[in-house]
Amino acid sequence: MAATKKPQEKEQSFTQSSRKTYSLVEVVKAPTTMVDKGPDNTIFAFPIVAILELIIALGSTLFLVLFSLLKNAPLEEHANALLTTDPAKAPWYLMGLQEMLEHMHPTLAGIILPTLSVLFLIAIPYIDHSREGAGVWFTSKRGKRIVGWTALYTTIAMIGFVILDHNFPPRELLRDILPNLVTQSIIPGTIMAFLVILPVLFLWRFKKGTTNAREVILVLFTVLFFTAIVLTLTGFLFRGPGFELYMPWAMPNGYNPFDGL
Amino acid sequence: MKNLLQNLWEQITNSRPWKSFFRHGWPDNPLDRSLIMTTNIFFHLHPVRVNKKSIRVAYSLGLGIITTVMYIILALTGILLMFYYVPSTELAYFDIITLQTKVPFGQLLRNMHRWGAHMMVLSAVLHMVRVFYTGAYKPPREFNWVVGVFLLILTLAGSFTGYLLPWDQLAFWAITVGTSVATYAPGGKIIKTILLGGPEVGQSALTRFYGLHVMVVPGILFLVIALHIWRVRKDGGLAANEVKDDVEMEAEDGSN
Numbered sequence: 001m002a003a004t005k006k007p008q009e010k011e012q013s014f015t016q017s018s019r020k021t022y023s024l025v026e027v028v029k030a031p032t033t034m035v036d037k038g039p040d041n042t043i044f045a046f047p048i049v050a051i052l053e054l055i056i057a058l059g060s061t062l063f064l065v066l067f068s069l070l071k072n073a074p075l076e077e078h079a080n081a082l083l084t085t086d087p088a089k090a091p092w093y094l095m096g097l098q099e100m101l102e103h104m105h106p107t108l109a110g111i112i113l114p115t116l117s118v119l120f121l122i123a124i125p126y127i128d129h130s131r132e133g134a135g136v137w138f139t140s141k142r143g144k145r146i147v148g149w150t151a152l153y154t155t156i157a158m159i160g161f162v163i164l165d166h167n168f169p170p171r172e173l174l175r176d177i178l179p180n181l182v183t184q185s186i187i188p189g190t191i192m193a194f195l196v197i198l199p200v201l202f203l204w205r206f207k208k209g210t211t212n213a214r215e216v217i218l219v220l221f222t223v224l225f226f227t228a229i230v231l232t233l234t235g236f237l238f239r240g241p242g243f244e245l246y247m248p249w250a251m252p253n254g255y256n257p258f259d260g261l
Numbered sequence: 262m263k264n265l266l267q268n269l270w271e272q273i274t275n276s277r278p279w280k281s282f283f284r285h286g287w288p289d290n291p292l293d294r295s296l297i298m299t300t301n302i303f304f305h306l307h308p309v310r311v312n313k314k315s316i317r318v319a320y321s322l323g324l325g326i327i328t329t330v331m332y333i334i335l336a337l338t339g340i341l342l343m344f345y346y347v348p349s350t351e352l353a354y355f356d357i358i359t360l361q362t363k364v365p366f367g368q369l370l371r372n373m374h375r376w377g378a379h380m381m382v383l384s385a386v387l388h389m390v391r392v393f394y395t396g397a398y399k400p401p402r403e404f405n406w407v408v409g410v411f412l413l414i415l416t417l418a419g420s421f422t423g424y425l426l427p428w429d430q431l432a433f434w435a436i437t438v439g440t441s442v443a444t445y446a447p448g449g450k451i452i453k454t455i456l457l458g459g460p461e462v463g464q465s466a467l468t469r470f471y472g473l474h475v476m477v478v479p480g481i482l483f484l485v486i487a488l489h490i491w492r493v494r495k496d497g498g499l500a501a502n503e504v505k506d507d508v509e510m511e512a513e514d515g516s517n
Contacts, residue, residue, distance in 0.1 A: 042310040044294045049307055052316060056323040057330045064334065064380060068372035075361070078354045079433035081461065088434040091424050093382050093417060097442060110442035111449070121410045124393070125403035134399040135314070135500035147394070214396065221393050260431055261379065 074259050086241045086253075089260055095235030096228050102243065103165045104188035105180075113192070117224060124221065128213040139214055150199050150219050154226035157195050162234050165191075166245055196223050306490050308498060315499035320395065324388035325493075328416075329486060331381035335419075336479060338374040346426070348471035350464045353428040378420045385416045397500035405492040412489055415482050422474035425467060436470070437462050 090098050100109035133139035138147050171183045199219050237257050240246040285296035295309045345360045360367040398406035425436045443449045458465025
């Protein structure tokens with residue numbers, strides 16, 4: 001290339017000036033970024049981004065200060081290992097776990113399912129590794145519908161599971177008939193697996209032969225997220241003394257779930 | 262007089278110390294707006310120019326920034342709380358009462374730390390949900406998604422270890438219930454014993470949770486948050502930038 005250039009041109013593009021900087025450039029195989037268009041879609045980060053971040057920072061701080069002025073952090077009696085509180089609840093973000101402990105064996109509820117959930121979260125970008133739809137809420141209109149229906153399904157299915165399992169607990173009803181492993185782990189584990197797989201099967205059946213990892217992942221994440229919401233709210237809001245189910249506004253003994261935040 | 266002041270001002274702004282502190286001019290032109298981003302450690306996490314799509318509030322909802330802001334507020338209020346708090350089963354509870362009743366703004370300080378912690382957990386979860394539904398975990402952002410999952414776990418760890426410190430009934434029983442779950446894991450009894458420093462929640466547990474809460478967890482969080490934000494920049498900013506507009510679609514179709 002350089003050999004074919006005239007000396008005059010060479011001087012123009014490669015000056016000796018120390019103010020000019022050079023960089024090594026290589027042609028790589030990758031999607032084009034700025035072909036056929038100027039940097040019209042970009043703006044200087046300063047000051048717009050700095051101002052936006054400042055607004056969000058000040059806004060959330062103001063909200064926190066106002067909330068802190070209105071509501072005091074709870075402080076109960078001095079800790080007493082001999083006096084159990086009723087109910088004894090974990091912090092709110094662990095109430096989903098504690099709620100699951102009511103329905104199945106602790107190893108399944110407290111260890112296996114949470115570990116699987118975290119592993120699933122980590123695996124998401126490796127299962128769905130296409131770049132399609134990145135940066136678009138729910139990927140597409142179809143994606144939005146999938147999330148909406150899955151959210152509705154999960155909310156109903158999990159509320160149903162909690163209520164049914166509470167009223168007809170297999171561990172109690174089948175205690176003398178089947179071994180504990182079956183009633184405490186295999187039955188609830190199978191029910192959970194079935195509830196999770198059902199919407200995926202539904203999607204698969206109605207997908208007319210195409211495979212799209214994003215849609216499957218949308219279903220699975222939505223199931224996980226809404227299950228977490230239902231179980232956390234059940235444990236936090238609807239469990240009262242004796243860890244029994246009550247309406248949040250009709251708790252006995254003057255128990256208020258929000259006092260435990 | 263006016264001339265004299267102007268001269269003095271120029272003398273100051275042209276001096277070596279001034280120029281070493283302020284390495285560029287007032288950022289009202291393209292050059293200085295670029296320099297302010299590249300010469301400032303906090304701004305340099307941003308690119309000089311950003312895509313208009315990525316600053317739409319309806320896209321990101323600002324949840325990552327809110328989570329980071331909560332971390333900063335928790336660090337600052339936490340340091341102030343440390344001035345009034347001794348992690349002893351005999352003193353801790355009464356330190357909190359003294360803080361709430363005798364220390365100026367003590368109650369507000371504790372409220373902000375408590376509600377801020379809840380808000381950080383909530384905004385971290387919602388941030389993850391936002392990133393998921395916008396498909397922002399897709400390549401090349403897989404690694405940063407994994408970093409984010411660990412940040413969520415660390416955030417929960419930070420909140421959980423802080424939960425015990427007031428040493429009231431709520432704290433004691435929440436941690437007792439929370440740590441009892443660990444015993445069902447393989448080797449869980451050992452994990453629980455290491456965490457609590459004994460079979461039950463007592464002075465050793467309080468000492469350990471305090472150390473984890475004020476030093477270990479926030480220290481790791483600080484490093485991993487830095488990594489997380491740096492990766493956002495390295496991976497090309499927000500995933501909204503990847504969305505192709507009509508001009509880009511046309512250009513790509515033309516080239517293929």
